[in-house]
Amino acid sequence: MTEGIEFDVSETASVAEHRDEVVAAVTDHTGRIARELALLQGGDYGQSTFRTDAGEWTLKYEAGDIQYLRFEGKTGGETYVVSSKQPPEPDELAAAMRDYEAFVKAYNRHVESKAGVLDDVPTEFPAVASTDxxxxxxxxxxxxxxxxxxxxxxxxxxxxxxxxxxxxxxxxxxxxxxxxxxxxxxxxxxxxxxxxxxxxxxxxxxxxxxxxxxxxxxxxxxxxxxxxxxxxxxxxxxxx
Structure with missing residues (x-):
């Protein structure tokens, strides 16, 4: 029944390839953020959420490596921009990436808010009593x-x-x-x-x-x- 059918079928290889390039670049960039958060929070694993005007970004890491980066828009839905399971849909990735810069700025503000927080913390303490x-x-x-x-x-x-x-x-x-x-x-x-x-x-x-x-x-x-x-x-x- 299919003999003689000559409809064109669009190929997705170029779109998938471009999507993978974007995800790889984001993974590398966000990986640096994950390592910085691990240093700041003093643990091998954890997660942090950063709010922007468009929604929320949640970054989870383990041993300083990124586990996932999830974007939840205020209009609904969530996109795993970085995930260990499967790559995001191109349209969803594109929508999330339009807010990615705002996410990075939110992270930077978070780090800047910690600057000087320990300046007034004393480092001189009472003498330690001996138990001898x-x-x-x-x-x-x-x-x-x-x-x-x-x-x-x-x-x-x-x-x-x-x-x-x-x-x-x-x-x-x-x-x-x-x-x-x-x-x-x-x-x-x-x-x-x-x-x-x-x-x-x-x-x-x-x-x-x-x-x-x-x-x-x-x-x-x-x-x-x-x-x-x-x-x-x-x-x-x-x-x-």
Whole structure:
């Protein structure tokens, strides 16, 4: 049925080629704006919107590279002038580009508005208080607790006859747990799972936690001594 039909078909190659040239130029130019915004905002990714008389331009970037440039005209509709998906329609691109200069000027005004904003910000600050004395006192108290916890661990190691284990007791209803390995304390935890570690292989307790719990440590030692007394009482009833 199509034999003999001789209608001319317009080619779009030149229009598409010109469109691609415009998009490439805009991508390069707006890429510079994206890098400047990334520097100004101090992040690897983000987006900014700039208003003009004709509409709004939104620039999104990631790692300093442009992700998209979108134009939303006041009369409706939106055009992705730069996009990672597909190029814009030529007519839509042409309409957006008529406002592109206004977008760049809006960006420039934005940058200029930041000039001098930090001029009156002081850079002289109060002296920083040293934590040396607090840390030294904390380490002294924690060190003494560790010494006693190691002594308890050594006694448990001798009595239990195994290389590792735990001993727990309640002090005023709060669970204290000592884990030991080969006669040394692995940790002393107060409050069960998720509690506070007075002795740890990782980091010391905070000064407020230590201040609250250190006075109670003696009660834990007393609970251990009572445990030993009970063991001696049990053994005293054994006769040969």
């Amino acid at each position: 004395s607090v840390v030294a006192e904390r380490d002294r108290v924690v060190g003494r607790i560790r010494e006693v916890a190691d002594a308890i661990s050594g006694e448990l190691h001798r009595y239990e006859g195994v290389d590792y284990g735990t001993f727990s007791a309640r002090v005023d209803g709060t669970r204290w747990e000592l884990k030991w390995e080969e006669g040394r304390a692995s940790y002393l935890r107060v409050g069960g799972r998720g509690g506070t570690y007075l002795v740890s292989q990782y980091e010391p307790p905070s000064a407020p936690d230590l201040r609250e719990l250190a006075p109670e440590f003696g009660r834990f030692v007393e609970a251990f001594n009572e445990h030993v007394d009970d063991l001696e009482a049990d053994l005293s009833r054994v006769s040969l």
